[in-house]
Amino acid sequence: MNYCKYHPLDGATYSCPQCNIHQCDQCVDDEHKGARCFVCGSVLESLGSGNTVEPFWRRLPEAFKYPLNSASMSLIVITSILSVVATLIPFLFILAIVLYLFAVGSLMKYSFTCLERTAMGEMKAPDVMDAYQGGIKLLLQLVLMTIVLVVVVGVSYHYLGMAFGGLIGFLVALSLPAILIRFAQTENMFEAMNPFAAIALMAAIGLPYGLLIVFMLIMMTSVGVLHEWIGTLFPAMSYLLQAIISNYYTIVMFHLMGYMLFQYQEQLGYSARSDEDDEKSERTDIERMRANIMVHLKEGDYEQVVTLYYQAFKRFPNEASFFEQFFDLLYVCKKTALMEDYGLVYLEFLSRKKRFDKLTSTFKQILFLSPNYLPASASMRVQLARLFKQNGDLKMAVRLLNGMHKQFADFDGLPDAYVLLSEVLAELPGMQLQAEKCRQMSMQLQRKADVKKQELELQRQAKLAAEAKSTTTPNTRRAPPVAKSSGLTLELVPMESVLDITDKSEKA
Incomplete structure (x- = not known):
């Protein structure tokens, strides 16, 4: 009796002449007519149900x-x-x-x-x-x-x-x-x-x-x-x-x-x-993708496993099992570089699924592999900071928000982010001065955002007016262009490294 290579306790129903292995129904690609091998793509030879049939x-x-x-x-x-x-x-x-x-x-x-x-x-x-x-x-x-x-x-x-x-x-x-x-x-x-x-x-x-x-x-x-x-x-x-x-x-x-x-x-x-076996073997695309990943994982082809997981994320963006399994695999195997690339994908998936209870614990798991990791998304950093503030982990909230005006200068939520940072700092002992600086910075950022919004609105109106004028009087001589406003030049309040200050205050 032949057994499946990937399920040694299950009888084999197919044989791959190219790989010289035996597989069960769950380990073959049956998406199209004629089962194929996940590894080499060859058409498989059917062994029937003789190895899996129940004794009479x-x-x-x-x-x-x-x-x-x-x-x-x-x-x-x-x-x-x-x-x-x-x-x-x-x-x-x-x-x-x-x-x-x-x-x-x-x-x-x-x-x-x-x-x-x-x-x-x-x-x-x-x-x-x-x-x-x-x-x-x-x-x-x-x-x-x-x-x-x-x-x-x-x-x-x-x-x-x-x-x-x-x-x-x-x-x-x-x-x-x-x-x-x-x-x-x-x-x-x-x-x-x-x-x-x-x-x-x-x-x-x-x-x-x-x-x-x-x-x-x-x-x-x-x-x-x-x-x-x-x-x-x-x-x-x-x-x-x-x-x-x-x-x-x-x-x-x-x-x-x-x-x-x-x-x-x-x-x-x-x-x-x-x-009866044919009815049981009818699988969904999700089950087929999961089987494909399992086969390559057991074959040790980790590069292909990563590729398949990212394909699964695109094809099945709402299937939690793929996101969770890949995260667990990276965490167990301690793949730091891959975790840094995938961390934001998983965090955003949890946020999209409203799994806020897992966001902070998942972020800490990522930090365990990559201590200097910070999400490359301003909105995700603000969301995590809010959750950490609610949980009482103020230092982690400060770490996520500090210096965002340098890394995400075009982020629309910068004023709110620094308001949140000022609230967090106000709860830390000896950080009232820094909290006040953050509040001033948030006001400057808000004014800058308002000016930019006004400039964009003026530009939009001028463009509409020019288009309307060109359609009504096409031969009219164009007016000289109006010089664009350079906007307000704001000087941000200098801000020391918040983390350094908190560490100094604790040592004192």
Whole structure:
């Protein structure tokens, strides 16, 4: 049995001839027709479900539920009624024979169809319309095969003695399921009765074939017990109920034989997949991307892992698992440079998702790897500073806000940022002077922002007026351009390093 390289406890369903590895359904790229390898992109060879299928002896409850649907049960009841009617009208010999052959032939045809479909992985009972085509021919072939086997046993018993004849009879009874299976596969009587083919099939399956024989004997015995019980309790309907139970068990037994073939498909030289597995293997794009990342991570291709994660961020901007997993991976592996690049992406994702409870703890985790890290976003630094101020971590708030007028001169929220910084400094001992300087700076920054806003508004109005004038009087001589205002020249209040001052005050 082959196992998945990336899930060593799971059976493999595909093989990559290029990488020479085996994979399960969860480790392949099934986005397009034909599964492909995540690593090399080659088309994979299907191994079927032989490595992952549940043993047939564990599916007995499902096997007994197999015929329990309206179509199958209607066929069982109809064929049972016809067979009972055929036994009750012996005076109409020809009609009785026709009814009986039609009923039994239809049931056998449907049972063989169940065997074939189950062997190919179809775990739902097939359409009953398949039971009404070629049923009588199939039944006559089965009768002829039975006569041949009985004759072989009789001749062996007559010419070779009781012991050898009994051995031949035992072997024929033992190989009967194999003969039926071969007949369902080949639809040829001679190939089905080939003893070497039957022996090869039994040898390929091994001991579980004997277990199937035991189950079939138990069901046949239970049919006899139920016949007696029904005959005692419901004598008027005993024949009909007995026929229904027998037909029901027939379909169950053929389904079990087909499932045994499906289970040992690798040993029998063919490949098939269960329709149940196909339903389970239908994945979303998110699950497929997650599997792709997992495969490359286990292959040790970390560069590709990083690339895939950033692709995932663009394709699935609201999927938290990708952002969290990548952050945890960088933190555990202590990838400082990557963390500095990714830190702001993750912080902004948390802010967008309103996960404010994780913002400060995540920022501290980043600082653990990169002690000098500061987000390259003015708005994020202000947001973090507010949260740290609420949590009582005033030094961290000062660190985030200090010097922002130099790094983010065009940030519209600079006045509010320095108002916040002044509030934080006011709560620190011995920092009232610096708090006052920050308040003055915030006012200067606000005045500068107002002047800039007025200049932009004047420029916009002048541009609109010029466009309106050019459309109304195109040949009019243009007025000389008005000199642009250079704005106010503001001198920011000198400000010492706040962190240095706080450290000096603590030492004092």
